[in-house]
Amino acid sequence: MKKFIEGSYAMAEAAKLCRPGVIAAYPITPQTHIVENLSQFIADGELDAKSVNVESEHSAASCVLGAQAAGARSFTCSSSQGLILMSEVLFCIAGMRLPVMLVCANRALSAPINIWNDHQDSIAVRDAGWIQLYAENNQEAVDLIIASHKIAEDPKVMLPAMVCVDGFILTHGMEVVDMPDQKDVDNFLPAYDPPYKLDVDNPMSFGLLGTPDVYQETRYAIQKTLEDVLGMIPEVGKEFGDKFGRDSLRLVEEYKTTDAETILVAMGSVCGTIKDVVDREREKGNKVGLLKIVSYRPFPKEVVKSALKSAKHVGIIDKDISLGSDGALYSEIKSLLPSDQKVSGFIAGLGGRDIKLNSVENIIKMAREEENSCKFVDLNKDILWDKFKTI
């Protein structure tokens, strides 16, 4: 049913439709409304789940780790400092092969403290072994939450999934969202029936000591499984599409790229803005397109390579930076493309700085001119000094 609702409400409802058994999260802006709504559903008797109040995000992650290991479908969400406080446990969850679901309401990292959106938090934990999917709008966020459970919990996969949604832009934005029916979701996503779990009748331990004799194989197994997930995303995406009529679960979306001379690459909500700019440029006769990355982990190298192969200029927009190097998407994609292809990296929208239509127009212009690896967009040079100053 189509509803005009806040993004966080839609995501909470999507989580509820998946019938989680245990929910644990610690409040942090801009994720708070999601768990708040889930707690309300439980209090109102609409959701039969155990909500665990915890004293930190580290505990929240530990709680869902334990719950999932005990055989319960478990859900958590976080942002920014909360997500990186969880990071120790995030690696453990993936290492123990527990398909926990996490929604990351993307927010910048301190210092300086900043509650607004960029992708630095989820990028900082990209190596944890989680599936990471980025939503452009609230409909995609809802669909990805539901659809990614199916991949994560597949007995051949058993890896956690993180759906990344831009803080405030999506979480606090009101949009029309087509909410799936419970019956259809139940049909698509059967009850969680893990191939292994903690069981008093068949005791076993997870997260053991892995000596040099065995540790490397555990990493290899996750890497191989994530490579298999690359093949499963389009399959499960099609199954989801047949049932719900939307192709939200996919590796990438190619928007007017077929004949494009300049292709921009980005993730998340900024793709909506870029599509508007692409349409305007097309009206002016400029062959511009957008490659939207949905699946960042696993990273669809071959798909990205073939989508970009005939572009004369590629402009990659990162809402994150590996300080001292480049943006995450840029380094990843640059290494895939031939060295004579013009590929530029742009850092934009950090800490909630708006990426406006003309910011994107400028990026297109710059991508066509000289090649840059790490060009900051919309910098205010008035607040950059050579010496320490107070304000």
Next chain:
Amino acid sequence: MFSILAAKPKSSARNKTGSWRSTKMPRLLKKECINCGLCKFVCPEGCISGSEKNQYSVDSEYCKGCGLCAYICPKKDIEMIENKPEKSNSSEEAEKDKGVGK
């Protein structure tokens, strides 16, 4: 794809961690022992057993050579000697430990 993920109870006892022992290992002289039990109590590996005078023994498959037993013995009835290298986990044994539910 999966690798080692979980183990049944007591599987850690199959890891013969005595292979990590330092350069020393204890030798119980079994002469002056008064059955105080301090060595057994203080051993962080729980690898000393015994309940009668001069009848204590060390399980070298787990002893780390920390020397605490020799330090605490009120009768100086334990001395630290050069470590005898133990066989580490054979690959066959490691193989047996693999896999969920084993």
